[in-house]
Amino acid sequence: MATSVEAAAVNDDLIEALRAIVAGRLSTARSVLDQHGRDESYHRAFPPDVVVFPETTEEVSRIVKVCAGRQVPIIPYGTGTSLEGHIAALRGGVCIDLGRMNNIIAVNDEDLDVIVEAGVTREQLNRHLSDRGLFFPIDPGADASLGGMAATRASGTNAVRYGTMREGVLALCVVMADGRVIRTSRRARKSAAGYDLTRLFVGSEGTLGVITEVTLRLHGIPDAISSAVVSFPTMEGAVATVIATIQMGVPIARIELLDDVQMDAINKYSGLDYPVQSTLFLEFHGTQAGVAEQAEQVEEICQDQGGGDFKWAVKVEDRNKLWKARHMALYAALAMRPGARAWTTDVCVPISRLAECIAETKKDLAESPLMAPLVGHAGDGNFHLVFLINPEKEDEMAEARRLNERLVMRALAMEGTCAGEHGIGYGKMDFLTAEHGEAMTVMRAVKQALDPDNIMNPGKIIKI
Amino acid sequence: MATSVEAAAVNDDLIEALRAIVAGRLSTARSVLDQHGRDESYHRAFPPDVVVFPETTEEVSRIVKVCAGRQVPIIPYGTGTSLEGHIAALRGGVCIDLGRMNNIIAVNDEDLDVIVEAGVTREQLNRHLSDRGLFFPIDPGADASLGGMAATRASGTNAVRYGTMREGVLALCVVMADGRVIRTSRRARKSAAGYDLTRLFVGSEGTLGVITEVTLRLHGIPDAISSAVVSFPTMEGAVATVIATIQMGVPIARIELLDDVQMDAINKYSGLDYPVQSTLFLEFHGTQAGVAEQAEQVEEICQDQGGGDFKWAVKVEDRNKLWKARHMALYAALAMRPGARAWTTDVCVPISRLAECIAETKKDLAESPLMAPLVGHAGDGNFHLVFLINPEKEDEMAEARRLNERLVMRALAMEGTCAGEHGIGYGKMDFLTAEHGEAMTVMRAVKQALDPDNIMNPGKIIKI
Numbered sequence: 001m002a003t004s005v006e007a008a009a010v011n012d013d014l015i016e017a018l019r020a021i022v023a024g025r026l027s028t029a030r031s032v033l034d035q036h037g038r039d040e041s042y043h044r045a046f047p048p049d050v051v052v053f054p055e056t057t058e059e060v061s062r063i064v065k066v067c068a069g070r071q072v073p074i075i076p077y078g079t080g081t082s083l084e085g086h087i088a089a090l091r092g093g094v095c096i097d098l099g100r101m102n103n104i105i106a107v108n109d110e111d112l113d114v115i116v117e118a119g120v121t122r123e124q125l126n127r128h129l130s131d132r133g134l135f136f137p138i139d140p141g142a143d144a145s146l147g148g149m150a151a152t153r154a155s156g157t158n159a160v161r162y163g164t165m166r167e168g169v170l171a172l173c174v175v176m177a178d179g180r181v182i183r184t185s186r187r188a189r190k191s192a193a194g195y196d197l198t199r200l201f202v203g204s205e206g207t208l209g210v211i212t213e214v215t216l217r218l219h220g221i222p223d224a225i226s227s228a229v230v231s232f233p234t235m236e237g238a239v240a241t242v243i244a245t246i247q248m249g250v251p252i253a254r255i256e257l258l259d260d261v262q263m264d265a266i267n268k269y270s271g272l273d274y275p276v277q278s279t280l281f282l283e284f285h286g287t288q289a290g291v292a293e294q295a296e297q298v299e300e301i302c303q304d305q306g307g308g309d310f311k312w313a314v315k316v317e318d319r320n321k322l323w324k325a326r327h328m329a330l331y332a333a334l335a336m337r338p339g340a341r342a343w344t345t346d347v348c349v350p351i352s353r354l355a356e357c358i359a360e361t362k363k364d365l366a367e368s369p370l371m372a373p374l375v376g377h378a379g380d381g382n383f384h385l386v387f388l389i390n391p392e393k394e395d396e397m398a399e400a401r402r403l404n405e406r407l408v409m410r411a412l413a414m415e416g417t418c419a420g421e422h423g424i425g426y427g428k429m430d431f432l433t434a435e436h437g438e439a440m441t442v443m444r445a446v447k448q449a450l451d452p453d454n455i456m457n458p459g460k461i462i463k464i
Numbered sequence: 465m466a467t468s469v470e471a472a473a474v475n476d477d478l479i480e481a482l483r484a485i486v487a488g489r490l491s492t493a494r495s496v497l498d499q500h501g502r503d504e505s506y507h508r509a510f511p512p513d514v515v516v517f518p519e520t521t522e523e524v525s526r527i528v529k530v531c532a533g534r535q536v537p538i539i540p541y542g543t544g545t546s547l548e549g550h551i552a553a554l555r556g557g558v559c560i561d562l563g564r565m566n567n568i569i570a571v572n573d574e575d576l577d578v579i580v581e582a583g584v585t586r587e588q589l590n591r592h593l594s595d596r597g598l599f600f601p602i603d604p605g606a607d608a609s610l611g612g613m614a615a616t617r618a619s620g621t622n623a624v625r626y627g628t629m630r631e632g633v634l635a636l637c638v639v640m641a642d643g644r645v646i647r648t649s650r651r652a653r654k655s656a657a658g659y660d661l662t663r664l665f666v667g668s669e670g671t672l673g674v675i676t677e678v679t680l681r682l683h684g685i686p687d688a689i690s691s692a693v694v695s696f697p698t699m700e701g702a703v704a705t706v707i708a709t710i711q712m713g714v715p716i717a718r719i720e721l722l723d724d725v726q727m728d729a730i731n732k733y734s735g736l737d738y739p740v741q742s743t744l745f746l747e748f749h750g751t752q753a754g755v756a757e758q759a760e761q762v763e764e765i766c767q768d769q770g771g772g773d774f775k776w777a778v779k780v781e782d783r784n785k786l787w788k789a790r791h792m793a794l795y796a797a798l799a800m801r802p803g804a805r806a807w808t809t810d811v812c813v814p815i816s817r818l819a820e821c822i823a824e825t826k827k828d829l830a831e832s833p834l835m836a837p838l839v840g841h842a843g844d845g846n847f848h849l850v851f852l853i854n855p856e857k858e859d860e861m862a863e864a865r866r867l868n869e870r871l872v873m874r875a876l877a878m879e880g881t882c883a884g885e886h887g888i889g890y891g892k893m894d895f896l897t898a899e900h901g902e903a904m905t906v907m908r909a910v911k912q913a914l915d916p917d918n919i920m921n922p923g924k925i926i927k928i
Contacts, residue, residue, distance in 0.1 A: 108814065108816065110707070110711060110814075110815065110816035111814040111815055111816045112710075112711065113814070152656060153655075153656040153660070154656070155654055155656075159654060163631075164654050164656075166654070166660065166663070167627075167631060176906065180902055180905070181902065182900075182901075182902045182903040182905075182906055183900075183901070183902075183903060184903060185881075186876075186879050186880055186881050186899065187814045187879040187880075188812040188813055188814060188844075188845055188846075188875075188879070188880045188881040188884065189812065189814070189815070189844045189845055189846075190619055190623060190628050190630070190812055190844050190846065190881075190884055190885065191617075191812060191881035191883060191884060192616060192617040192618070192619075192628075192667055192881075192883045192884065192885045192886060192887040192888070193881045193882050193883040193887075193888060193892075193895075193896055193899055193900070194667070194888060194896050194899075194900060194904075194907055194925055195664060195667065195668060195672075195907045195910060195911075195925070196617070196630065196660075196663045196664060196666065196667055197903055197906055197907065199630070199660045199663030199664070200659060200660060200663070200664055200910075202660065203656055203658070203659065203660055204659055208659075219713065220711070220712070220713040222713075243574070246576075247574060247576065247684070248684070249683065249684040249686075251715075287757060289753060289754075289757055290753075290754055290757065293751060293753055293754065346656075348652040348653065348654055348655060349652055350572065350574075350575040350577070350651045350652060350653070351574065351575055351653070352572065352574035352575045380652075380653045380654050381652055381653055382652075382653075382654065411652075412650070415650050415651040415652070416650055416651075416652045417649075417650050417652040417654075417655035417656075417657045418657050419655060419656045419657040420652065420654055420655060420656065421654065421656045422656060423656040423657075424656075424657060424658060428657070431657075432657055432658050435650065435657055435658075436646075436647075436657070436658060437646075437647070438644055438645065438646045438647075439646040439647060439648060439658075439661055440658075441644070441646075442640065442646055442661055442914065443658055443659045443661065445913040445914055446659060446664075446910060446913060446914075447659075448913065449909040449910060449912065449913030450906065450909055450910070461658055461659070
């Protein structure tokens with residue numbers, strides 16, 4: 001079994017072979033390569049040697065076959081919105097941009113599922129579904145491709161109620177490292193038929209194969225939706241509200257936590273005037289009566305924890321404005337320090353440890369010169385820091401590294417994970433080993449079995 | 465990479481080595497071997513050569529190491545309630561009975577999770593949890609071990625609301641084929657950190673490793689629970705009610721379908737007097753207001769579909785009686801033909817195809833001399849037939865095989881699965897290949913990577 005650390009080079013012969021497969025939809029222009037080598041993270045960019053734009057699974061299969069024959073690395077690319085360097089071509093190679101595979105293949109209204117090509121984005125899908133009374137809930141903020149979201153096991157604001165891509169994907173079509181095409185499952189809601197290949201590929205970050213089609217679970221748009229913002233004089237009160245809400249089993253659709261630093265940034269960026277305090281952004285889905293009941297339960301908890309009054313948003317345009325402000329958190333943070341880049345980190349802990357984990361983290365930040373707003377999908381025990389740094393300044397990078405390492409090791413010590421939703425890419429491989437220990441040998445064995453020549457997104461997740 | 469079709473034999477030397485590891489908790493008594501070689505299915509029994517009763521993960525690891533050194537097969541055993549011959553020692557070997565590993569290690573009330581040893585049964589767990597206001601919802605009928613339920617990706621009556629073991633397992637402790645011990649995940653609710661090993665082992669039926677500990681998601685016992693039974697003059701009306709309920713997004717906790725044959729059996733077995741018609745057993749969970757609202761929605765659908773009046777069971781003893789009757793369906797069926805064995809088959813289809821799949825199946829049955837009650841977790845699109853057969857009569861076996869094959873191939877043609885919840889064992893391996901096609905090569909590669917000598921429950925899922 002060969003494992004090539006030194007990847008083979010892309011040469012003119014390969015480029016001609018690729019060009020023939022994709023009928024010229026291929027680029028080696030500097031700007032295109034640069035754009036495909038950098039995601040939205042602080043990580044160093046590594047451009048690929050060539051970008052191809054296939055339009056069918058069959059084309060992807062043929063691309064993989066010619067690369068496999070030459071042991072040339074393959075990097076699948078969705079929208080480039082990952083945060084741990086997932087798409088960096090560390091060893092050069094061929095970037096497969098799936099953006100042109102953007103057909104919605106079949107909406108099965110009655111079964112509440114949909115089959116899409118990997119390049120369809122979540123907003124595109126939801127626009128398509130809106131007049132059918134259905135929606136796809138998983139919402140990582142960015143308008144990411146659904147193939148990329150499957151590959152990175154994305155989640156986001158709605159996961160507390162609707163789950164992550166782990167729960168949201170029913171089946172995948174995958175091109176394996178030798179070009180074979182497989183379907184991981186059927187459309188039945190559940191199955192006990194063999195190994196769960198769907199879940200094996202969800203979160204594999206392109207290291208085991210190229211996802212070309214995704215079958216997703218859909219949900220009916222609820223009869224009633226209402227959103228609210230509530231501020232707390234203390235972080236403890238806000239976190240205790242989240243914990244009590246989850247423990248009471250309230251089926252809340254969103255319960256997002258933002259600290260005072262982040263709220264200040266949002267106010268300035270979006271021209272709002274929320275109190276500069278620890279704040280929860282809430283959303284309730286259900287029947288009219290159900291939403292009213294949930295809201296009453298959570299308002300009572302908030303009051304017990306010293307929260308202020310709910311600022312309600314019920315009309316769709318008001319709700320959109322509220323969630324737009326939340327989704328702009330990253331850009332609002334960046335605007336606090338013009339010219340800075342964002343190093344967005346991500347941990348997730350059992351919810352019983354969330355208050356303690358956040359308190360220790362805020363203490364670290366209070367003692368640091370770096371500014372780092374905190375924002376999180378608190379209902380899952382998941383939160384982020386956004387370090388605002390100048391990557392050219394080694395002292396800032398060192399300080400961000402130090403804080404990040406302390407945060408991740410704290411989460412691991414609390415039985416949490418080093419990546420709640422952003423994944424591993426090449427940015428968190430050491431932490432992955434710290435988290436999984438002996439289980440890394442099993443991941444490595446799976447990788448070597450399915451990609452013996454290590455051509456699928458090499459240098460990510462597994463060190464080979 | 466060796467793959468041994470011929471398994472090595474268990475000899476006295478191995479038995480002495482095992483005896484030393486488990487301090488004598490070992491048996492080669494005929495009755496014990498026979499009991500461990502047969503599950504609740506019609507499949508031929510294959511007793512192991514020896515049964516060991518470890519009490520710790522460390523003991524399991526040492527057992528696996530001595531077996532691995534000799535290439536002797538290992539068959540993990542929970543409660544023996546599987547239905548496709550999962551525990552048959554096809555090539556002899558060592559049965560690891562996990563029944564003594566029955567400690568509840570930690571209940572994390574605040575996080576709504578629990579860590580149990582693999583031999584803890586679901587009823588044992590729920591008794592333990594009841595005074596904490598928590599419960600574990602997944603309910604396959606049998607009082608199965610939680611390790612076995614994880615290994616077979618069990619589901620059952622509550623899956624329509626709470627999911628299957630795919631969703632219910634947070635993490636596993638697994639002894640690999642060489643005796644290494646791994647933990648597949650942390651306790652965080654979600655994670656994007658590396659390959660989803662948890663889901664890889666859930667449903668692997670002991671073919672990739674021995675599950676020794678399971679971390680499970682729990683739920684708060686709902687404020688209100690109510691159950692009801694409703695009869696329909698036609699099967700079409702009953703199935704249409706299920707489909708409409710799911711499509712409307714009613715968060716129903718149980719929606720079970722039983723045909724007229726099964727209802728007749730239940731009436732006779734449990735001394736009840738339900739109409740001998742297609743019948744739904746329903747359960748609603750939620751707040752008082754929520755349950756009332758759900759029930760109203762479903763009653764309206766039932767009336768539209770010609771259903772009779774709801775027979776309500778609200779008091780806990782009435783509910784228990786109702787669900788006991790449902791769970792006794794298998795024994796009630798068997799009582800229809802004293803001396804018969806049950807061949808229980810299992811398919812799952814997208815819910816839009818459920819009515820058609822059941823109608824065609826009932827047509828087959830009407831033309832067959834075999835009696836086969838139909839019962840199903842209809843909300844998932846999942847249903848069973850129970851063929852009542854004399855396995856000594858080749859014509860009956862041939863007819864059951866014929867009907868079963870027609871049922872499974874019909875489900876596959878409708879984008880369904882050959883096993884909604886009973887798994888593959890050695891009974892459905894050909895159907896698994898028909899379902900997965902090229903993807904079987906990926907399952908095989910994973911199996912060979914993690915169990916190169918094919919000692920882990922050989923002859924199940926993957927043909928080697």
